[in-house]
Amino acid sequence: MLHSGQQHRSFIVRSQWLLPVSCRPLENAWLRVERGLVTGFGTWPPHSQNTLQVIDLGNTVITAGFVNAHTHLEFSSCQKPFSTAGGLHKWIRDVVSWKREQSTSCTDSNQNNAAIVAGIHESAACGVVALGEIATTNTSYHKILNRPRIRVFREFLGLHSPTSQDGLAREATCLRDAQRLSRSGMAVGLSPHAPYSTQWNIGQTVVIASKTNSRGRRWQRKKNRRLTPVAMHLAESQLEAEFLKTQTGHFRTLFEDLGVWPDQTPNLASTADWISFLAKSDRGLIIHGTFLHDDHIALSRLTLHRQKLIAVVCPRTTLALSGKLPPVSEFKKAGIRVCLGTDGRGSNPDLSIRAEAACLIDSGLATPQEALSMISVNGAWALGFENRTGCIATGRPADFVILRPSVSPNTADEATATIFDCTTKVVATFRGGRPIAGDFL
Numbered sequence: 001m002l003h004s005g006q007q008h009r010s011f012i013v014r015s016q017w018l019l020p021v022s023c024r025p026l027e028n029a030w031l032r033v034e035r036g037l038v039t040g041f042g043t044w045p046p047h048s049q050n051t052l053q054v055i056d057l058g059n060t061v062i063t064a065g066f067v068n069a070h071t072h073l074e075f076s077s078c079q080k081p082f083s084t085a086g087g088l089h090k091w092i093r094d095v096v097s098w099k100r101e102q103s104t105s106c107t108d109s110n111q112n113n114a115a116i117v118a119g120i121h122e123s124a125a126c127g128v129v130a131l132g133e134i135a136t137t138n139t140s141y142h143k144i145l146n147r148p149r150i151r152v153f154r155e156f157l158g159l160h161s162p163t164s165q166d167g168l169a170r171e172a173t174c175l176r177d178a179q180r181l182s183r184s185g186m187a188v189g190l191s192p193h194a195p196y197s198t199q200w201n202i203g204q205t206v207v208i209a210s211k212t213n214s215r216g217r218r219w220q221r222k223k224n225r226r227l228t229p230v231a232m233h234l235a236e237s238q239l240e241a242e243f244l245k246t247q248t249g250h251f252r253t254l255f256e257d258l259g260v261w262p263d264q265t266p267n268l269a270s271t272a273d274w275i276s277f278l279a280k281s282d283r284g285l286i287i288h289g290t291f292l293h294d295d296h297i298a299l300s301r302l303t304l305h306r307q308k309l310i311a312v313v314c315p316r317t318t319l320a321l322s323g324k325l326p327p328v329s330e331f332k333k334a335g336i337r338v339c340l341g342t343d344g345r346g347s348n349p350d351l352s353i354r355a356e357a358a359c360l361i362d363s364g365l366a367t368p369q370e371a372l373s374m375i376s377v378n379g380a381w382a383l384g385f386e387n388r389t390g391c392i393a394t395g396r397p398a399d400f401v402i403l404r405p406s407v408s409p410n411t412a413d414e415a416t417a418t419i420f421d422c423t424t425k426v427v428a429t430f431r432g433g434r435p436i437a438g439d440f441l
């Protein structure tokens with residue numbers, strides 16, 4: 001039996017279906033793992049088994065480990081999401097109240113760490129091998145064992161001028177956290193929160209910081225140059241565009257009530273301008289983009305820069321907060337890459353990326369094949385992990401998930417569809433040849 005935390009082992013698994021994503025599905029397949037890497041796969045039997053242990057899994061589907069490109073794991077202790085009935089601005093009010101209550105507790109940082117650890121383990125149990133995490137505190141992600149790969153996006157936000165005492169202190173803390181994460185070996189990204197909560201000037205700081213981090217290793221190892229993606233929530237609410245133009249309405253009332261509206265009028269930029277800004281980074285993640293199809297300038301800029309940008313949609317959160325699904329059809333029509341995130345448990349009942357994909361499939365916005373690409377190869381690209389994870393291929397790290405369907409699939413299409421069936425169980429999740437969740441014989 002392989003248990004989480006074991007050292008690298010070499011073995012061959014036999015499975016009814018293997019969906020490598022890098023090539024066509026295989027029936028009655030084998031997959032060889034040696035020293036953490038995939039060293040071969042094909043239709044049973046393998047040419048040579050050497051002395052490797054062979055594990056026959058029977059009726060299972062093996063595919064690339066999943067990528068959840070957008071989470072807020074600090075909310076993983078929430079038993080249920082905050083109410084989404086009043087829309088984004090009301091939801092933010094509840095979230096900020098909850099965070100302020102938490103921060104008055106002396107065990108805040110322990111609670112925060114425990115929630116993040118719980119979220120990481122829940123994700124691995126859902127078949128996830130890579131996460132895009134938005135961090136608002138200085139958490140030691142590198143100390144968490146048996147975890148998926150994580151791109152930690154340190155969040156920046158604030159309506160106070162960055163030249164004010166408050167603004168300068170806040171920015172310095174965020175930059176210091178990002179540097180600490182980077183020094184600890186974590187893959188780092190940066191995240192100006194959203195256009196309604198972030199001064200435009202903070203964007204300039206983020207661009208400079210992202211370029212500085214990227215340049216750090218440019219001269220040392222050109223091939224593995226450190227990538228610093230930038231992620232931002234954009235076009236989440238119908239009220240957002242109006243607020244950005246007039247600085248009035250529900251968002252203004254919200255910020256005044258929370259005591260964060262500054263004395264000086266904040267310098268806020270449009271969605272389209274933030275998209276151009278993201279395109280200057282190494283790689284930009286547009287999170288949600290729910291109302292982008294209403295903003296032709298913003299959508300055309302996203303289309304123009306689609307080689308460097310990706311839309312990260314969170315269907316269940318979007319449905320709950322906006323009563324509609326993300327404009328995936330428009331993104332696909334414009335040739336824009338799409339990947340998926342669960343967002344956090346503050347707006348979603350769980351961290352199941354498969355359930356997120358099933359929501360798109362059930363509503364006809366994606367085929368099972370498209371959904372599989374979104375939660376594997378596309379998600380890996382979004383996080384800058386495309387050389388490490390996102391597909392099963394010889395010579396690459398053995399990042400894969402083993403699933404057991406309730407009904408045996410007869411065709412490749414059925415095997416793909418069964419990944420998103422809620423009766424299909426995750427047997428085990430492997431990162432680099434090691435199990436990070438589940439056990440199997």
Ligand SMILES: [Zn+2]
Nearest residue numbers: 072233343344
């Ligand atoms: Zn989010």
